[in-house]
Amino acid sequence: MAAIYSSAALKTRQREIKDIARxxxxxxxxxxxxxxxxxxxxxxxxxxxxxAEEAALSERMRACIRASDDCFDRGDYIEGTDAFLKTLDERMAAHG
Structure with missing residues (x-):
């Protein structure tokens, strides 16, 4: 539950507010x-x-989506699980 205090409490309950604010x-x-x-x-x-980390992650995700849209537009995609796994195996074998 959120800690909520009146501005007057800053004077009378300063220690309590500081402890919570840590x-x-x-x-x-x-x-x-x-x-x-x-x-x-x-x-x-x-x-x-x-x-900042959340914003950076969001931007990386946007960039990946834009790149995937570009790949799709070029016809650069794999259809189906079997074709994907085969291509993945081939790429992994080629790159060690």
């Missing part, structure tokens, strides 16, 4: 509305790293 995102509200998020520097860097 491992999780803390949501801070003002007048009952979402206003801010609070987290440790380490957690922030971890989340940024995860987001």
């Amino acid at each position: 491992k999780n995102v803390v949501h801070i509200t003002e007048n009952g509305n979402a206003a801010f998020v609070f987290m440790s520097e380490d957690l922030f860097e971890e989340r940024l790293r995860e987001a």
